[in-house]
Amino acid sequence: MDADARLKVSGLVAGYGGNDVLRGVGLHVGEAEIVSLLGANGSGKSTILNTISGFLRPKEGRIDLDGRSIGGLSPHRTFRRGVVQVSQARDLFGDLAVEENLKLGCIIQGDERLGLDQAFEYFPRLADRRGQIVSTMSGGEQQMVAIGRALMSQPRILLLDEPSGGLSPRFVEEIANIMHRMKADGVTMLLVEQNMRLALEISDRYLILRDGQVVDAGSTADIEGSHDDIVRAIYL
């Protein structure tokens, strides 16, 4: 499993200024697998995603995608290799229409027509609003545009940073359904999510981070009954 992982991270040390937020993190994500990163605020979840996608330079350690090192590459080179991140801020172009935002997802690579077809298949609501200016949409709809845009370039792995953050329960459910479909279609994902129920429902495996280190990991299929043990591992 580990040897032919799509994404493999080992001994990763990274941080901001002199502070190391990640202190020797290791993880792997297999093809068509969904792995969730769980942890309290400040445990280093988003920092892992930012380091993998090239926005933060690793101080130590390796990041391999399909067996080739991508550690330390600039964000646009990392993107070219197939690592696409949907950040918490979503990074959408608020003054542009839905379709223009989506098309920008494959400005470097990918087929516009195929990408649009796929995005509208996942998110039929966006097809009806392709001409709408994104800043006039609700948070949930903007999240759909962000995920749809990320899929436009046919990524090797999708990094999702709190896709349900700040959304109403109705939209959380809608996003969950779409992620189930993406999983069925074989989209590989590394997910950071505070909504533990959602994370464990759609993931194959989970990792728990505390103080920049992986303190626990397991298969979601092995979890029986309540999530008390996981909550304890995260916060206590």
Next chain:
Amino acid sequence: MKLTRSVFWLLPIAALALPLLVNPYHQYVVNLILVYVVVGVGFNIVVGNLGQLAFSNVAFFGIGAYASAIFTTQLGIPWWLTVIPAGVVGAIAGCAASIPALRGVRLFYLAIMTLAFGELMRWSYIRTPALTGGSMGLTVPPAELFGWVLESETQKFYVFLVIVVVIVVAVSRILESRIGRAFLSIKNDERAAAAMAVPTGRYFVLAFALSGFVVGIGGSMYAALVGHLSPEAFDLVQLILHFAIIMVGGLGSLVGSILGAVLITATPELFRDWPGFEELMFGIVIVIVILFLPRGLASLLARVHPIFKDRYLRED
């Protein structure tokens, strides 16, 4: 019958009959409008589409004009063969002007640095008399096209009209392509564009070079039109004129560049018989348009019919 954008072709077709309706002086003004359409289209690429406060446009305009004139006078190349080279020299100047932006200079700092570039070029025209004629200026031989001398304003008009149509169509195609979308993404949110792997630096250079190319061609047309170049023609007043064209027309709008060039060039001419009044009216027109149509004349047309709604003209 549903109107489509193909109706825009009626405009140059109708313009073919214009020389029948105007006297030679008014024909000269119309030719000047065509020069400023090209200048406006080029300027709008960096300011309206890329969203950068860069004022190196007069430098591109002067460089294109002098390049064309120098190629003609010093090398004996007929004018029509200097148009593209003038654009290329303008594009090289555009690459040079993009350097501050590549180093992260933005907003007012970029404005002042690019403004300084224009002034530096004006200083260069004065200080290189062997090439440019210095402060005395440079007389440009009559423009030639395939051996024919373009003696009348009408002849120049038809040549200029072809250039304008080619440039407007080409720039429109570019702005509707991935390149145009990349410019828009940078204008909208440079950080988000970088996150989507848009190589922002490369597109900065491309936008400045494209702008320099188009405005350089405008400069070459200007040299052919006026027949004499002097450094004063490329001062801050010229820059204000260019800026007024895109502001009044509509930032980021091709239709706006055309409307702005018509209004800003024609207004002073309408009041030519009342000395001193033309500058006053020039100022009043700018104030009125910006006060009542902050997104320019193009936004007014967009209200009339959707075909005028430029997809690059956004609500602010």
